[in-house]
Amino acid sequence: MTQIIGLTGGIATGKSTVSAMLAEAGLPIVDADKIAWQVEGAGQPTTQKIAAAFGSQTLLADGQLNRRWLGQQVFNDASKLALLTEITRGPIQRAMLTAIVAAGKSQPAAVILDVPLLFEGGWQHICDQVVVVAAPAPVVLSRLMARNQLSAEAARARIASQMPLAEKVQRADVVIDNGENVDKTRTAVLKWLKTIIK
Structure with a gap:
């Protein structure tokens, strides 16, 4: 039975990094962006x-x-x-719904819905689990400023325009901490994957 897993996070928490790891593991990704x-x-x-x-x-x-x-x-x-x-x-x-149906045809263990505004769009209601990628606020701010060449003020405005990360974490079934290094993140992802791919 294919599970539908929602993958989300705050802006610049590293959701794309985790999504790439799941794709490497052979899971189909339905990428909202x-x-x-x-x-x-x-x-x-x-x-x-x-x-x-x-x-x-x-x-x-x-x-x-x-x-x-x-x-x-x-x-x-x-x-x-x-x-x-x-x-x-x-x-x-x-x-998105068309892509979900297409991704599920090969009956993978899970289809990953990579959706930045997952809760805002109500996608959690069709998911068996929701995974939130998180990172500390100072890390998020510096990443966003570097990635988008934004001032601190502009970066904070973008962060403030989204649902607070703390609220997403509270509503998650699984939280992946991506605040340190990629190896720690990969270890956490693989540990969680073992619960999905039996």
Whole structure:
């Protein structure tokens, strides 16, 4: 029986690192970010709706979303974030469900739903387990500043725009600590995997 495992975490906690480890172990990954990029690709109906709502600056010359500009708009304005979510949620959810069904056809031990906003989107309700990747706040802040070339203030604004990590940890079935080094994280992931792949 294939389990559906939700994988989430806070911004810059290292969820992608854990997702890569699970893929290496042979588990299919349904990646919400990759699906969103497909749904929001050049010429896609969802992309056109976003451009109609946010204006001409939303699109680059090649028709792709100007994600950096759009990010600056929504991370500092809750009403704009709500509007963007309203436009994208339905098409992304439908594409995700299609991908989940496709991934389960080979009957793996588990299908991993890699979803940054798992709780916010209600995906926990279809999961057998939810795994949250966590790291201490100072580590998250420095990682985010380095990764996205953000000031401390801008990084804190992005962190604040998401559900608090402590709340995600509280709601998790399993917590993977990714605050130290990759070897410790891998050990924790493999230990948990033994409970899934029997």
